[in-house]
Amino acid sequence: xxxxxxxxxxxxxxxxxxxxxxxxxxxxxxxxxxxxxxxxxxxxxxxxxxxxxxxxxxxxxxxxxxxxxxxxxxxxxxxxxxxxxxxxxxxxxxxxxxxxxxxxxxxxxxxxxxxxxxxxxxxxxxxxxxxxxxxxxxxxxxxxxxxxxxxxxxxxxxxxxxxxxxxxxxxxxxxxxxxxxxxxxxxxxxxxxxxxxxxxxxxxxxxxxxxxxxxxxxxxxxxxxxxxxxxxxxxxxxxxxxxxxxxxxxxxxxxxxxxxxxxxxx
Amino acid sequence: xxxxxxxxxxxxxxxxxxxxxxxxxxxxxxxxxxxxxxxxxxxxxxxxxxxxxxxxxxxxxxxxxxxxxxxxxxxxxxxxxxxxxxxxxxxxxxxxxxxxxxxxxxxxxxxxxxxxxxxxxxxxxxxxxxxxxxxxxxxxxxxxxxxxxxxxxxxxxxxxxxxxxxxxxxxxxxxxxxxxxxxxxxxxxxxxxxxxxxxxxxxxxxxxxxxxxxxxxxxxxxxxxxxxxxxxxxxxxxxxxxxxxxxxxxxxxxxxxxxxxxxxxxxxxxxxxxx
Numbered sequence: 001x002x003x004x005x006x007x008x009x010x011x012x013x014x015x016x017x018x019x020x021x022x023x024x025x026x027x028x029x030x031x032x033x034x035x036x037x038x039x040x041x042x043x044x045x046x047x048x049x050x051x052x053x054x055x056x057x058x059x060x061x062x063x064x065x066x067x068x069x070x071x072x073x074x075x076x077x078x079x080x081x082x083x084x085x086x087x088x089x090x091x092x093x094x095x096x097x098x099x100x101x102x103x104x105x106x107x108x109x110x111x112x113x114x115x116x117x118x119x120x121x122x123x124x125x126x127x128x129x130x131x132x133x134x135x136x137x138x139x140x141x142x143x144x145x146x147x148x149x150x151x152x153x154x155x156x157x158x159x160x161x162x163x164x165x166x167x168x169x170x171x172x173x174x175x176x177x178x179x180x181x182x183x184x185x186x187x188x189x190x191x192x193x194x195x196x197x198x199x200x201x202x203x204x205x206x207x208x209x210x211x212x213x214x215x216x217x218x219x220x221x222x223x224x225x226x227x228x229x230x231x232x233x234x235x236x237x238x239x240x241x242x243x244x245x246x247x248x249x250x251x252x253x254x255x256x257x258x259x260x261x262x263x264x265x266x
Numbered sequence: 267x268x269x270x271x272x273x274x275x276x277x278x279x280x281x282x283x284x285x286x287x288x289x290x291x292x293x294x295x296x297x298x299x300x301x302x303x304x305x306x307x308x309x310x311x312x313x314x315x316x317x318x319x320x321x322x323x324x325x326x327x328x329x330x331x332x333x334x335x336x337x338x339x340x341x342x343x344x345x346x347x348x349x350x351x352x353x354x355x356x357x358x359x360x361x362x363x364x365x366x367x368x369x370x371x372x373x374x375x376x377x378x379x380x381x382x383x384x385x386x387x388x389x390x391x392x393x394x395x396x397x398x399x400x401x402x403x404x405x406x407x408x409x410x411x412x413x414x415x416x417x418x419x420x421x422x423x424x425x426x427x428x429x430x431x432x433x434x435x436x437x438x439x440x441x442x443x444x445x446x447x448x449x450x451x452x453x454x455x456x457x458x459x460x461x462x463x464x465x466x467x468x469x470x471x472x473x474x475x476x477x478x479x480x481x482x483x484x485x486x487x488x489x490x491x492x493x494x495x496x497x498x499x500x501x502x503x504x505x506x507x508x509x510x511x512x513x514x515x516x517x518x519x520x521x522x523x524x525x526x527x528x529x530x531x532x533x534x535x536x537x538x539x540x541x
């Protein structure tokens with residue numbers, strides 16, 4: 001069970017050299033960084049070694065762990081909330097032209113209002129606590145997911161629906177056995193894009209009103225001119241974002257693989 | 267397999283189809299566009315294999331979609347011969363589509379695709395879903411070994427066999443086929459045509475089959491309806507093909523029938539070029 005045979009074969013055969021290329025590229029980037037840092041003030045560009053020791057300080061006193069954990073909670077809560085709201089609305093907009101006519105103007109109006117423009121308003125409405133941050137992230141996630149899901153639901157091959165009806169499917173069967181599973185690829189891709197959006201907004205949310213989180217770590221480091229801490233925060237973002245995306249991809253390749261057969265391998 | 271009696275002798279489980287005073291147009295009459303189909307009448311007997319041929323755009327598929335319940339005629343009635351109405355789509359008039367990649371559910375295995383309609387039927391009637399029916403149909407279309415595969419892993423010919431299996435599994439009174447093999451290579455098409463003809467003779471259901479391919483039409487059809495070019499299209503002539511099954515496409519008689527139909531279709535196609 002699982003993806004296409006050709007894909008499995010390709011993955012098995014190509015894994016070794018591909019990993020090696022990635023490792024060499026990372027090594028080359030670190031080396032370039034090291035060389036560059038030798039000709040600049042460490043206040044502007046700390047060397048990899050300095051960043052590692054800064055990271056070690058932050059790990060040792062537990063600060064980094066706390067910041068990562070609080071940031072991840074905000075990202076995942078907002079991502080989940082935004083997706084849970086967006087998926088049903090997207091399905092509705094994709095299935096019914098009337099629902100779409102009602103929803104479309106709002107989607108295409110709010111979609112262009114950056115989440116950052118709403119930061120102050122959300123603090124006013126939801127306070128400076130977690131709620132405003134989670135809601136802001138949810139907002140940023142919801143529109144990508146919504147547009148993706150609506151497009152996916154409306155693009156289901158009409159023969160799939162007619163084929164199910166000719167076999168006796170009623171409206172409820174159609175929704176649960178054809179339209180919803182047929183929209184899984186769009187939900188999956190939309191949520192993957194939404195996850196990147198969530199990280200984007202997180203920094204802004206944590207910069208403005210927070211006493212914790214990776215975003216706060218970065219902004220706070222500026223106050224004390226700890227460029228090395230800034231680098232730790234930036235790299236931490238990259239790593240947790242990367243890991244989150246890989247976990248999502250793993251889910252796609254295992255549990256959801258039968259729904260994503262035509263999704264390519266990226 | 268050769269059987270002497272034909273399903274259309276009225277002994278099988280096939281259903282009849284009756285078109286009465288059918289016209290069809292897209293949009294409203296006030297738009298001034300002439301209907302695609304006008305004043306069409308046709309009776310298809312229970313157990314008959316009826317083939318519809320005609321130039322592109324004459325409304326062949328439209329007729330089939332009316333029987334399937336996907337479209338309503340603008341005027342007139344499509345029903346069983348005794349007047350029993352067809353209400354909406356349903357497994358009593360199930361359709362095999364031309365599209366190879368569209369109709370199958372690619373997140374279900376071949377076995378689950380064939381079981382799809384059966385499970386819906388079992389749920390409606392409150393009866394138990396019978397797995398052996400799926401096994402039977404997988405065997406008939408030669409897909410037992412591929413039962414665990416997903417549609418994207420199958421060839422075009424295999425996908426169409428899955429479509430045929432999942433349709434016949436729900437025991438339709440009328441089997442509708444809309445150019446089911448048009449997208450396949452010649453060799454696969456030849457094999458599947460033979461199989462469809464055999465299935466019709468062994469299952470005894472009514473088949474209504476739309477095609478562009480005259481050889482296909484004469485291989486399969488007891489009667490072949492040649493439609494005139496649209497708009498205002500109708501049956502130009504309905505040929506009764508009195509050749510035994512399985513038919514020999516290299517025989518003289520086969521060629522004669524094919525030639526008459528070919529000439530009529532060419533005439534109809536030429537009319538549309540005149541405009």
